[in-house]
Amino acid sequence: MDDAYNVQVTAGESQDVDGLEQMMALKEADTFVVADIWGDMKGGADGLFDRDTRLLSRFVMTAGLARPSRLSSGISQDNVFFTAHSTNRPLPPMGGRSAPAGVIHIERRRFVRDRRMFERVRMVNHGVEDVLLPVAFDFAADFADIFEVRGSPRGKRGTQEPPTADGRRVTFEYHGVDGKSRSSCLAFSEPPARLTASRAEFMFSLPKGRTCDLYIECGVGPCEAPDEARFRLYAVQARVAMRTRRRRGASIRGPRNPRFNDWLDQSRADVALLTTDLPTGPYPYAGVPWFSTPFGRDGIITAWQMLWLDPSLAKGVLTYLAARQATEFSAFQDSAPGKIMHETRAGEMSALGEVPFGLYYGGVDTTCLFVALAGAYLKRTGDLTTIRALWPNLLAAVGWMKDHGDINGDGLISYQRAAETGLSNQGWKDSEDSIFHRDGRFPKGPVALLEVQGYAFAAWEAMADMARLIGDERQAEWAARAGDTRALVEERFWMEDEQFYAIALDGDGKQCRSIGSNAGHLLFTGLPSRERARAVTKRMLGAEFRSGWGLRTLATGQARFNPMSYHNGSVWPHDTAMAAAGMAQYGERRAVALLLGEIYAAATHFEMRLPELFCGFERNPGEPPIAYPVACLPQAWAAGSVFLMLQAALGVRIDAIERVVEIDRPLLPSGIDRLNLNRLRVGEGEVDLTFQQIGADTVVMPRRRDGPVSVRTLG
Incomplete structure (x- = not known):
């Protein structure tokens, strides 16, 4: 993801790294909640967020003046419910008697629906005597922008009104610098014994063998009165909506391997969780918590991974991105006519221009990928109606590739950020240290990335194929451009002495001779000759790339190799999947099965939910893969990786125009x-x-x- 985010979270949240590894996330549409394994939010990197604004920054429950002893907690496999089970510690004396530890079962059950968090706290007395149970919730709402939470400093904030407590509810209100007022409300089904602007205290009488439920709601204000009926109604709605998203398209299962099925089910559920049904169709948001918003590159690649099973994602992504295609030049937004969006945000800092990500175009690869996905979608579905509707956008996109993407005028797509507020590196490896020369020096711009030329090749080929079906006379022109791109890449990026491709060309046209996984993406596009594809595959399957848990983003021995880094030696499941799918195009089926097995082995250690990335240390017998502490979990293209790899291993190609499955x-x-x-x-x-x-x-x-x-x- 974005280097600005990565640097700030590793610097700003280092004190909470251990906690971040144990964060639990739920999402529905543009609302998500992140809490610890007890279900508490402590005002760090957690909270309840809606449209990039934190509505609830603190929510900590105590029972008997202490945090309960946790028994277990987790997210349901369909990603709808978070449930935490705990029990009481010794209770303070009430009326001369105190209850011992472990007699009260406390269950917190939570879900997100309709821009609010619903929670039920169920307390059951399993002791032999009646119990008085004091329960309290400490809470706060800071209305912080998500970039503020991530560590971006602000010179000025808006005005926050003092919270107002009223019977069973507390209302919070914030008047932003952008002129907008934002409010949230926290409500309880039972009146607290004491309610202030930051704390609710209850005293529950629990006869032996009896159950008591407390219902809580928090979200965009005003609040309704929580109760059992509302909890059940919205829980059913949340589960039905999730089931509908999960069941789109085809399904794939292995009947005799429950663990493998668990992986398939969890991955499909994660894609469904991250998919938001927008007016333009379903769109897979990039990841929770930091990237719960439409990203161009992430949406396209996730849709491509799922295309053979569920083409509706690709249609939704293409339609949404077309509607936000740039029409003018802006250095701040890094936009130019025809360019496809990299990211969009809805928070106050984006609205004010404190960060450029309200509608940001600083991704050099997204426009090429947009065109290439359109071609793949047409072949998969035969949906000429949608492609005809998108044709002006596709023409504008290739117009950007020709007129603005080729900064150096050498036929290659390159990038150089237009403003200091933008991203310094604008491919998928967008951390600031991910592109460098063999000796570790950073290249001068404009930079032409290897994999982006592959995406451009795929885009020109897609335009030629679509033009043939649309009846556009420029088919031959676009086919010729594909051929020219292929020739340029083979001539200028190939390193004969390394039998590999350079990761990039710098502004002087010199090779950045680092050995990175970018070449796997080039295989995915089908650009290399068969001979060079075999050489690349052989090297990528060697020990310098293969960790035993998948492929490293950078080969060992390179100048900036670090298995704990974001892009310079870590393992990204989607990166491995794209390389594997690329190898399959050249007949390397066994390589795909090998890499699929390694990624599956990694998934078993991450509770069948692949994170955005993990460390690239060598696999040792009996030891698990090492987590990257602030990886998004779940993350869309990590979840989609298994499906792309399965398609590659099974050798499935679908041509709806010819009505054939090969x-x-x-x-x-x-x-x-x-x-x-x-x-x-x-x-x-x-x-x-x-x-x-x-x-x-x-x-x-x-x-x-x-x-x-x-x-x-x-x-």
């Missing part, structure tokens, strides 16, 4: 002997397929076929 030399990952692919929609037809391991071979068997779709096996 299966090219499928290979199941180790330990998986059967996979069922159900409800695969191809044009007006639908098919169910089973992939079965028989001896040394994997065979595919159609189980059901409706409508005009054929299955063709190759090899």
Whole structure:
């Protein structure tokens, strides 16, 4: 993600790193909550957020004047509920008697719906005597912008009104420097014995064997009165909405491997959690907590990972990004006509221009990826209606590639930030130290990244393919540009002595001869010759890249290699997945199965939820992968990685225009002997397929076929 974010969180939140590893997140639309494993928020990097503003910054529960003893906690597999189970510590004497520890079960159950957090605190007395249980909640609302929470300093803040307490509720209000007023409300189903602007105190009488429930709501004000009926109603709505998102498109499962199925289920649930249904269609937000917003690059790649199973994501992403395509020049926004958005934010700091991310275009690769995804979407769906509607946007995008993306006039797409407030590096490895020469020096700009040229090649090819179906006469021109891009990359980026591609060219056209995983993305686009693809694959499968848990972003021995860094030696699941899918295009099915097995092994140590990244230390027997302390979890393109890798391993190619599913030399990952692919929609037809391991071979068997779709096996 953005280098500005990464630097600030590692500097500003270092004191809370251990806590961040244990944060629990829930999301619905533009609202999310981050809390610790007890369910508490302490005013650090946690809280209840809506549209990039923190509505609740502190919410800490005590029972009997102390934090309860935690028994267990976690997120439900469908990502709807957070539940924490705990029990009381010894209670203070009440009426001459005190209850011992461990007699009261306390359950906190929470979900997010309709721009608010719903919580039920259930207390059950399992002791042999009646108990008086004092419970208290300390709370606060600071209305901090998400960039403020991340560590960005502000010269001026708005005015916060004193909270007002009224019976069972407290209302918070903030008048921003941007002229907008923001309010939130915290309400309880029972009147507290004492309620102030920052604390609610209760005294619950719990007869032995009895249960008592307290319902709580917090969100955009004003508050309704919480009760059991509202909790149940909105819980059902939240679960139904999540189920609807999870069931879009085709499904894939392995019937005899529960752990592998758990990974598939968790990954699909994470993509569903992060997907927000916008007026333009579903859009996968990048990640919780820091990137719960539409990102161009992340949305496109996640949609591409899921394209074979659920094309609706790609349509939603393309339509949303087209509606926000740049039409003018702005150094602050790093925009130019035709460029596709990198990021959008809704908070006060973005609205005031304190940060440029309200609508920011500083991603050099997003425009090329937008065009390439459109071509892949058309082939997958045959949806000419959508492509025709997007055609002016696609023409504007390739116009940017030709007129503004080629800064050096050498036929390559390059970048140099237009303002100091923007990102210094503008590819997917956007931390400030991720692009460098062999000796560690940073390159002078404008910089032409290796993988971006691959995306441009894929974009020109996609335009040529779409033009043939649309009837645009420029088909030959765009095909020629694809060929020219391929020739330039092979000539200028290839390092014969390394048998590998340089990570970038600097502003003087000199190679940045670092050895990085960017070459795997080039394989994904199909640009390299078969001979060079084999050389790249061989090196990427060697020990300098393979950690045993996936591929490192930078080869060991490079000048800035650090397995604990953000981009210089860590493992990003989506990066490994794209490299694996690229290898598969050149027939390397066993390499894909190998890497899929490694990523699966890593997932088993992360409770089947892959983080944004983890450290690139070498895998040792009996030891887990080492977490990166402030990685987003969940994160969209990490969750989508398993599906891209499975498509690559199974050799599935779908052409809805020809109404055919091609299966090219499928290979199941180790330990998986059967996979069922159900409800695969191809044009007006639908098919169910089973992939079965028989001896040394994997065979595919159609189980059901409706409508005009054929299955063709190759090899």
